Amino acid sequence: MLDALTIAAEETVNPLLPAWYDIVYSIIPFLLVLLVFWKVVLPRMQKTLDERSAKIEGGIKQAETAQAEAKAALEEYNKLLAEARAEASKIREQARVDGGAILAELKEQANAEAARITATAQQQIEAERQAALVSLRAEVGSLALDLASGVIGESLADDKRATAMVDRFLADLESSEKAAK
Amino acid sequence: MLFEGTPFELNRIMILRLVVVALLILVFWLGTRKMQLVPGRFQGAVEMGLDLVRVNIAEDLLGKKDGRRFLPLLTTIFFLVLFMNLTGIIPGINIAGTSVIGLPLVLAIASYIAFIYAGLRKHPGAFLRNALFPPGVPWPLYIIVTPIEFVSMFILRPITLTLRLLMNMVVGHLLLVLFFSASAFFMTDLGGGWILAGVGTQVFGIAFTFFEILVAVLQAYVFTLLTAVYLQLALAEEH
Numbered sequence: 065m066l067d068a069l070t071i072a073a074e075e076t077v078n079p080l081l082p083a084w085y086d087i088v089y090s091i092i093p094f095l096l097v098l099l100v101f102w103k104v105v106l107p108r109m110q111k112t113l114d115e116r117s118a119k120i121e122g123g124i125k126q127a128e129t130a131q132a133e134a135k136a137a138l139e140e141y142n143k144l145l146a147e148a149r150a151e152a153s154k155i156r157e158q159a160r161v162d163g164g165a166i167l168a169e170l171k172e173q174a175n176a177e178a179a180r181i182t183a184t185a186q187q188q189i190e191a192e193r194q195a196a197l198v199s200l201r202a203e204v205g206s207l208a209l210d211l212a213s214g215v216i217g218e219s220l221a222d223d224k225r226a227t228a229m230v231d232r233f234l235a236d237l238e239s240s241e242k243a244a245k
Numbered sequence: 246m247l248f249e250g251t252p253f254e255l256n257r258i259m260i261l262r263l264v265v266v267a268l269l270i271l272v273f274w275l276g277t278r279k280m281q282l283v284p285g286r287f288q289g290a291v292e293m294g295l296d297l298v299r300v301n302i303a304e305d306l307l308g309k310k311d312g313r314r315f316l317p318l319l320t321t322i323f324f325l326v327l328f329m330n331l332t333g334i335i336p337g338i339n340i341a342g343t344s345v346i347g348l349p350l351v352l353a354i355a356s357y358i359a360f361i362y363a364g365l366r367k368h369p370g371a372f373l374r375n376a377l378f379p380p381g382v383p384w385p386l387y388i389i390v391t392p393i394e395f396v397s398m399f400i401l402r403p404i405t406l407t408l409r410l411l412m413n414m415v416v417g418h419l420l421l422v423l424f425f426s427a428s429a430f431f432m433t434d435l436g437g438g439w440i441l442a443g444v445g446t447q448v449f450g451i452a453f454t455f456f457e458i459l460v461a462v463l464q465a466y467v468f469t470l471l472t473a474v475y476l477q478l479a480l481a482e483e484h
Contacts, residue, residue: 081346082345082346082350084252085251085256089263090352092263093348096270097270097321099326101273101320104273106317109299110294120461
């Protein structure tokens with residue numbers, strides 16, 4: 065600046081009157097910087113700002129979409145759950161009904177079986193009783209005759225009267241037994 | 246000096262201007278080369294600088310739409326003035342690129358053209374009439390008002406813009422030169438008790454160097470802000 069002052073003093077240059085080169089080297093920097101800011105720097109900056117706000121808005125929108133999706137999924141899930149529950153209860157009901165039917169059938173079968181077994185047993189008992197009765201009758205008759213033969217000392221085995229008496233006695237016994245029943 | 250005597254004569258200050266322009270372009274080119282949504286430190290700093298002009302000056306005064314339209318001009322003015330001012334306190338350079346009248350003048354003319362263009366574009370026909378004959382003023386007052394408006398709007402605005410910046414830089418430079426050459430004079434040429442005075446002037450010189458940083462930023466801000474204000478007045482519905 066001292067140099068500039070001495071130059072100014074020597075050449076009496078007015079510092080308020082610009083030299084041509086001064087103007088030239090002011091316009092060139094101005095235009096260069098203007099161009100760079102206008103065409104390069106500020107568009108880049110604007111792009112970033114736009115991207116940033118788009119990102120934020122996009123984020124909000126995305127969150128909303130995700131929430132809606134989650135809600136839909138939840139509803140779907142609840143619906144499926146309800147359906148599954150209804151299905152399960154239906155199946156359970158069916159099973160109960162089926163089970164009851166099966167049980168009743170089994171019970172019936174068992175009852176029938178039991179009745180059959182009882183009937184068979186009774187028949188068998190009756191048959192055996194009859195058999196026993198027949199054999200007893202024969203046995204008792206011969207025993208009584210043996211005993212009586214022993215008592216009177218002679219054989220009554222061939223006596224028709226004795227046999228008839230025994231038969232009558234037994235028939236009486238039987239009838240009295242029946243009456244007692 | 247290169248090209249001496251031609252309009253492309255390159256002296257120290259002109260070379261300095263070209264270097265500063267290269268630096269300025271480099272910084273912003275690199276700073277915005279790979280823009281990340283989440284900025285790193287360098288990108289963050291560059292964005293902060295751009296946002297200062299975009300938000301605090303352009304959008305604040307001109308609104309979103311017009312702010313964006315004139316943003317390139319405002320950003321250019323701000324950073325060009327700022328970078329050119331700051332060379333005034335960089336050791337080894339010690340002279341502001343704006344301390345010669347050419348650059349302040351060119352920027353003031355750019356600002357002048359911009360606001361007249363903005364006004365004519367927005368209110369074709371009505372701009373000049375509204376500017377020179379403000380509506381709502383009784384007509385006899387136009388005898389006083391119209392010359393005042395004309396002088397303040399079309400003559401004083403560019404001149405004040407130019408001189409404010411130029412003189413701030415020149416005076417700052419002269420102050421620093423004065424302090425530091427006084428220190429050198431006291432300490433080496435006089436010596437003895439004068440060394441104490443030299444220390445004093447040195448301290449003042451350093452203090453004013455810091456002050457010059459403030460002035461550099463402030464003048465860049467003021468120049469840009471006034472340009473935005475002129476644009477706003479030209480674009481306003483009523484004058």
